[in-house]
Amino acid sequence: MINCLLVEPAYKTKYPNVALMKLSTKLKQEGKNVEYYKGLRHPVLTHTYDEIYITTLFTYEAMKTIATIKHYQQTYPEAEIVVGGIFASLMPDYIEEQTGIKPFVGYSKELDQLKPDYDLIKTGNKWDKYSFVFTSRGCVNKCPYCAVPTIEPGNWINPEWKNQVSFDRINISIQDNNLTALPIEHFREVMTFCKKYKLRVIIESGLDCRLFNDEHIKALKDVRLLPRGLRFAFDHMSQEGHIQRTIKTCLENGIRATQLMVYVLFNFNDTPLEAEYRCRELIKLDIIPYPQRYTPLNKITRHPEHVGKYWSSPLVSLFRQYYQPQRQLTFKKQTFPQWLESTESSLINDFYKYDWTPPYHS
Secondary structure, three states, X not given: OOEEEEEXXXXXXXXXXXXXXXXXXXXXHOOOEEEEEEOOOOOOOOOOOOEEEEEEOOHHHHHHHHHHHHHHHHHOOOOEEEEEEHHHHHOHHHHHHHHOOOOOOOOOHHHHOOOOOOOOOXXXXXXXXXXXXXXXXXXXXXXXXXXXXXHXXXXXXXXXXXXXOOOOOOEEEEOOOOHHHOOHHHHHHHHHHHHHOOOEEEEOOOOOOOOOOHHHHHHHOOOEEOOOOEEEEOOXXXXXXXXXXXXXXXXXXXXXXXXXXXXXXXXXXXXXHHHHHHHHHHHXXXXXXXXXXXXXXXXXXXXXXXXXXXXXXXXXXXXXXXXXXXXXXXXXXXXXXXXXXXXXXXXXXXXXXXXXXOOOOO
């Protein structure tokens, strides 16, 4: 029998690796023996591997990822090694230069249609109660800070998406990158399925507030949304007006504020004043913002952290720390610059260094 090892480098991750779980399904269907390991597995005297598959995630974990690949090259020199994933898709030439391996780029539609092998990776936490589903791939937007256009060019609806669900798991994480960009019929089908099987739902990557309309609200009626399960983004000012309208529509139609979450990209081309404005607009509507720090898509080291042209390093760190959900009692009463003046007064000039005029209605 052919022995296969599926490897995840030992970087911190929030979710189990769904790509490896689907790959496990494929390899087992081919009659192969499959094992999973996170980190650097040292040789077992009585065991070897014919095929090794190594996933990759963030580019800034490049050193750890390259070291992992080299470890398995040296430990199992006879094995065929395949490398794929986000880092591999964004920087394939770099990986080939460092390891001699030409990585798999993008995603596999064949693999995507398979049900994940949920027995492969047990997290021991809440994610063991989730099914992970991509009902579609791609996004109509070409945001310069986003990896999706590179990894998932074009839009594709997965005809087998329902097969990814494990019905002994009560929760479902829908991980489509822009579910609202697809025909409303597909959105209705997904929501109807979730209601039929009484699944508790998180739409992980978020919906596009500029495309969200009354038909989406109708489809969401009676969906069992988990806390922070309906997600949007206020990443830039082209979403101004749209995000406020969308949140108000949701609240008016019975969706609770605690079921909503809004990502806020900062440290890209924005000023601190603009990022603060976007966060405050959400807080006015009783929504907790979720700031996400921008990191370039080709950054191969974690430190030093990337700092946008209008920011300073300490200001970037404090902004993200300030808007942690557990601090909501503070940031609902006090703006970030007010807090800076009372606790980190030396940085207040950094905050106001670059002027920005908010929209007239603010």
